[in-house]
Amino acid sequence: MITLLSILNRRVDLPLAGGLAVLCVLGLVVLFSASGESTGVFISQAIRIGIGIFVMLSIAQLPPSALLRIGPILYVSGILLLITVAFWGDGQGARRWIDLGYIRFQPSEILKLAVPIVIAAIVSNRSLPPSARGLLLCVLVIFVPVILIYLQPDLGTAILVALSGLIIIFLGGISWRIIRYSSFLLCCFAPVAWYFIRDYQKQRILTLFAPERDPLGAGYHIIQSKIAIGSGGTYGKGWLNGTQSHLEFLPERATDFIFAVYCEEFGFVGVLVLFMAYALVVIRSISHFI
Amino acid sequence: MCVMFVLVALGLVVRLFYLQIQNNEHFSTRSLENRIKIEPLVPARGLIFSRNGMLIAGNSTSLSLVAIPEKIDDMKASLARLGEKLGFDQGQLEQSLISSKGKSFEKHVLKANLTEKEAAIFAANRFQFPGVSVIPNSSRYYPLGEEMAHVLGYVGRIRSEELKDLDEANYRGTRLIGKTGIERSLEPLLHGTSGYQRVEVNAEGRVIRVVERRASIPGENIQLTIDADLQREAFKALSDKVGAIVAIDPNNGEILVAMSNPSFDPNLFVNGITQKQYDALIYSKDRGLFNRFLRGQYPPGSTIKPIVALGALEAGIKRHDVNVFCPGFFRLTEDGRPYRCWAKEGHGNVNMTASIVRSCDVYYYSLAKKFGIQGLHDSLTLFGLGEKTGVNLPGEKAGLVPSVDWKREKLGKSWYKGETLISGIGQGFMLATPMQLAYATSILASKGDAKTPHLFRAPKHNFLNEINLPQSDSATVVLKNQNNWDLVREAMVQVVHGRSGTARSSKLANGIIFAGKTGTAQVSSVDRELELQPDEIPVHLRDHSLFVGYAPAENPAIAIAVVIENGGSGSRVAAPIAKRVVDKFFAGKSKILTSRNK
Numbered sequence: 001m002i003t004l005l006s007i008l009n010r011r012v013d014l015p016l017a018g019g020l021a022v023l024c025v026l027g028l029v030v031l032f033s034a035s036g037e038s039t040g041v042f043i044s045q046a047i048r049i050g051i052g053i054f055v056m057l058s059i060a061q062l063p064p065s066a067l068l069r070i071g072p073i074l075y076v077s078g079i080l081l082l083i084t085v086a087f088w089g090d091g092q093g094a095r096r097w098i099d100l101g102y103i104r105f106q107p108s109e110i111l112k113l114a115v116p117i118v119i120a121a122i123v124s125n126r127s128l129p130p131s132a133r134g135l136l137l138c139v140l141v142i143f144v145p146v147i148l149i150y151l152q153p154d155l156g157t158a159i160l161v162a163l164s165g166l167i168i169i170f171l172g173g174i175s176w177r178i179i180r181y182s183s184f185l186l187c188c189f190a191p192v193a194w195y196f197i198r199d200y201q202k203q204r205i206l207t208l209f210a211p212e213r214d215p216l217g218a219g220y221h222i223i224q225s226k227i228a229i230g231s232g233g234t235y236g237k238g239w240l241n242g243t244q245s246h247l248e249f250l251p252e253r254a255t256d257f258i259f260a261v262y263c264e265e266f267g268f269v270g271v272l273v274l275f276m277a278y279a280l281v282v283i284r285s286i287s288h289f290i
Numbered sequence: 291m292c293v294m295f296v297l298v299a300l301g302l303v304v305r306l307f308y309l310q311i312q313n314n315e316h317f318s319t320r321s322l323e324n325r326i327k328i329e330p331l332v333p334a335r336g337l338i339f340s341r342n343g344m345l346i347a348g349n350s351t352s353l354s355l356v357a358i359p360e361k362i363d364d365m366k367a368s369l370a371r372l373g374e375k376l377g378f379d380q381g382q383l384e385q386s387l388i389s390s391k392g393k394s395f396e397k398h399v400l401k402a403n404l405t406e407k408e409a410a411i412f413a414a415n416r417f418q419f420p421g422v423s424v425i426p427n428s429s430r431y432y433p434l435g436e437e438m439a440h441v442l443g444y445v446g447r448i449r450s451e452e453l454k455d456l457d458e459a460n461y462r463g464t465r466l467i468g469k470t471g472i473e474r475s476l477e478p479l480l481h482g483t484s485g486y487q488r489v490e491v492n493a494e495g496r497v498i499r500v501v502e503r504r505a506s507i508p509g510e511n512i513q514l515t516i517d518a519d520l521q522r523e524a525f526k527a528l529s530d531k532v533g534a535i536v537a538i539d540p541n542n543g544e545i546l547v548a549m550s551n552p553s554f555d556p557n558l559f560v561n562g563i564t565q566k567q568y569d570a571l572i573y574s575k576d577r578g579l580f581n582r583f584l585r586g587q588y589p590p591g592s593t594i595k596p597i598v599a600l601g602a603l604e605a606g607i608k609r610h611d612v613n614v615f616c617p618g619f620f621r622l623t624e625d626g627r628p629y630r631c632w633a634k635e636g637h638g639n640v641n642m643t644a645s646i647v648r649s650c651d652v653y654y655y656s657l658a659k660k661f662g663i664q665g666l667h668d669s670l671t672l673f674g675l676g677e678k679t680g681v682n683l684p685g686e687k688a689g690l691v692p693s694v695d696w697k698r699e700k701l702g703k704s705w706y707k708g709e710t711l712i713s714g715i716g717q718g719f720m721l722a723t724p725m726q727l728a729y730a731t732s733i734l735a736s737k738g739d740a741k742t743p744h745l746f747r748a749p750k751h752n753f754l755n756e757i758n759l760p761q762s763d764s765a766t767v768v769l770k771n772q773n774n775w776d777l778v779r780e781a782m783v784q785v786v787h788g789r790s791g792t793a794r795s796s797k798l799a800n801g802i803i804f805a806g807k808t809g810t811a812q813v814s815s816v817d818r819e820l821e822l823q824p825d826e827i828p829v830h831l832r833d834h835s836l837f838v839g840y841a842p843a844e845n846p847a848i849a850i851a852v853v854i855e856n857g858g859s860g861s862r863v864a865a866p867i868a869k870r871v872v873d874k875f876f877a878g879k880s881k882i883l884t885s886r887n888k
Binding site: 226228230231232234244249268271275279286 | 295299302303306307309310311313314316317318320321322324325
């Protein structure tokens with residue numbers, strides 16, 4: 001037993017794995033409650049976690065140099081798929097999906113991985129800090145897919161992809177001066193951007209800041225999830241006892257709003273446990289850089 | 291990097307602390323409010339019984355198809371499919387949705403009174419219609435249909451205009467409201483008090499459990515003074531004739547019969563009448579919706595002669611035993627136009643009694659000439675003519691007793707002497723409703739002890755005060771000479787029982803003494819000008835046939851007024867109908883008496 005642990009300890013970061021395990025278990029537990037105690041949803045999520053762990057362990061076997069070679073291939077195929085989606089894609093209102101018969105997936109998901117790998121490849125090939133030419137190339141690599149995704153339209157994913165690339169540049173050691181200038185430019189651009197985004201996107205932003213504007217319409221989800229979170233209190237209403245979710249006041253509770261379900265049922269104490277697990281994962285992940 | 295991460299995490303924790311610990315109470319309350327909904331509990335509407343305890347307005351449960359607009363994505367398509375599946379007219383479904391009150395998250399009635407088959411078809415296809423459901427609700431039915439329609443009125447769906455005047459809290463769940471008749475005048479009593487229940491619901495609004503409940507208080511049950519058997523007899527007696535019958539107990543003002551014919555089926559209105567049915571009622575020649583006993587205004591004709599005679603006796607215009615010679619006409623001046631008596635050949639010498647018994651017009655021309663229009667007006671007004679009786683039904687008409695002032699004010703013209711003459715025989719401008727005629731007759735019967743006609747029996751508790759029931763002893767006619775009552779009564783008895791009485795063929799069964807007066811009110815003057823036979827005159831120009839009377843002549847128990855539109859002679863048409871109803875009245879009484887004796 002002790003030998004098994006010590007072997008594991010040599011190959012695996014045990015605190016990180018522990019943190020991830022806690023998060024996975026908590027996720028499954030809340031999902032069961034949020035899905036209306038559906039064992040089907042529970043089992044399929046467990047299977048997905050299993051697949052995820054398998055994929056993670058497989059990729060971990062690859063040396064970083066292999067990843068650097070795979071990155072551009074992923075990136076180019078991702079871009080091609082995005083273009084395909086723009087013409088032949090599925091989806092209500094927005095065209096984001098590719099239907100492969102058995103599975104439907106969003107090509108933008110590929111870019112979430114490909115963009116940071118490609119940026120890392122560009123940055124690591126040159127001297128640090130990156131030169132102006134290198135930076136320009138990075139910006140191009142980031143914004144081609146971002147604009148394609150934004151046109152789908154899927155502002156949320158576009159922002160995520162942009163961030164995943166920008167963070168790599170940041171980690172690559174960019175000078176604070178450039179960060180300051182670009183943040184300043186971004187702030188200046190914000191009012192202009194307002195005219196380019198669509199009405200429902202404006203609505204979402206307005207609703208974020210003032211959900212009570214339209215309590216039965218756009219603000220409904222936010223108000224109901226705030227009620228769910230707030231009514232959880234210190235210790236929560238208990239597992240499977242959240243009235244907001246079980247009486248179906250919270251929409252989409254098995255997806256985006258699952259955090260509200262968790263807060264309602266496990267309270268502030270549960271939130272602290274969740275945050276500590278996340279903190280453990282994040283701290284162990286970045287501790288190698290600092 | 292680390293600093294940023296810590297700051298973001300700290301921000302989240304602080305925000306969550308603020309929401310969950312600091313504001314926990316606020317959000318707990320809101321989550322409780324979310325799942326607790328207050329639902330109204332609609333009170334059962336009060337039942338209405340006849341005098342003899344027969345149910346004449348009851349409640350039944352019916353199934354309604356309702357929709358919650360908010361839950362329906364494509365209303366038009368949904369209604370179209372509903373119409374197709376259940377065989378309803380889509381336009382009508384849309385119409386009822388538009389006209390129904392309430393907000394988009396409340397239930398709106400699409401179609402009331404589903405048949406069991408329709409409900410079953412819907413149940414089988416329910417999954418296709420999110421936001422649409424079938425709910426049970428209380429409905430109203432009138433077992434006697436046409437016979438009671440004009441007394442009871444009917445209930446119908448509340449319209450948004452009506453909502454303004456209602457106590458919204460008490461009517462939150464109520465679907466039906468009294469529109470006319472008793473149903474309307476006693477609405478506050480019949481409706482009762484709404485209750486509520488606090489229920490736990492899910493976001494769909496489906497009830498999961500009842501948390502708290504305050505029961506509703508049902509509406510008061512009402513007993514009417516109407517005798518259902520007698521009312522039916524009146525309905526049958528009128529059969530295909532257009533007219534009205536009102537019978538009152540002169541001792542207390544209780545209305546025994548109030549029948550207007552043709553009538554209508556009030557059940558049609560309860561759950562929404564179709565346009566076709568409504569048009570049929572509205573555009574029918576004889577207008578079944580028109581309440582003739584309450585709103586029909588007819589020239590009273592000779593039926594007012596006993597009252598005019600009494601007024602003249604009291605005023606000392608003419609002694610009862612002084613004769614007037616009737617040559618068949620009367621002239622105001624030597625060479626003026628002749629005012630004709632209905633008997634062309636004249637009545638010869640006529641005293642007061644004979645003038646009533648044989649209904650001599652010339653006697654009253656001469657009386658009116660001396661009495662003047664003001665004298666006529668005052669004596670008729672004493673008996674309630676020209677003003678509403680105050681019976682507790684909506685929409686009563688006041689009739690008309692003309693005067694010099696009235697004509698100047700309303701018509702801007704001066705009064706002519708000839709108009710006084712024809713007023714003396716209840717013609718010209720004069721109008722009265724059957725209700726007024728019955729009331730005036732009941733005052734004659736009780737020798738001036740006027741009791742306001744009413745439709746409710748003496749209640750167990752005095753809740754009727756709340757709805758301003760008119761005082762029963764509203765007026766009394768006091769005569770200087772009590773003998774005058776007897777003189778007029780004796781004359782009215784002779785009308786039925788005398789050899790030359792105009793209603794001599796309408797004597798009551800079992801020797802009960804009937805006092806009455808016939809009337810034949812002129813609609814047009816064609817018959818007299820052209821001297822046509824009655825059946826040569828077009829129906830709508832024929833005279834109205836009237837009769838008023840009371841029985842037994844001593845200690846009267848019933849006073850009755852009958853008006854038959856374009857019926858012709860009062861003695862041949864109205865009097866026999868009155869006899870039939872009054873006979874039925876005493877037949878019922880004697881049955882009770884004989885069964886008691888056994």
